[in-house]
Amino acid sequence: MESKLKNIRILRLNDVCETTGLSRSQTYRLEADGRFPRRIKLGVSASGWIESEVQSWVAERIAASRGVGVAA
Template sequence: MTESSDRFISIREVISAVGMCKAQVYKLVALGQFPKQVSISSRCVRWSQREIESWMEQKKMGCTS
């Protein structure tokens, strides 16, 4: 993936990438500790792949923000 590219990913892709269950992802979103989802339509949400990857990199480096 290049720095300028991004795509929307589903909750299934998110939980596969980060190794958490769906409930934990939503809990961290509610606490402001995980990237927020983007509402695509009234019944469809997705996450920015770039934001998820950035969050993962921060965790690898030991950042807590």
């Protein structure tokens, strides 16, 4: 399990906005609607998103806009 954790990167909100092109409010709205990956709690007042989940979401959006299936 430890080797899997070494490859996990957590993105904070600014990183998510930069990666996706979404605004803060759009990110939270899509998450609340179940259309964006859920964030994880990092501490009392800190949270973040798993980078691979955000990247998969972006890949799905690209595939949907191109009318093709998502590549693995």
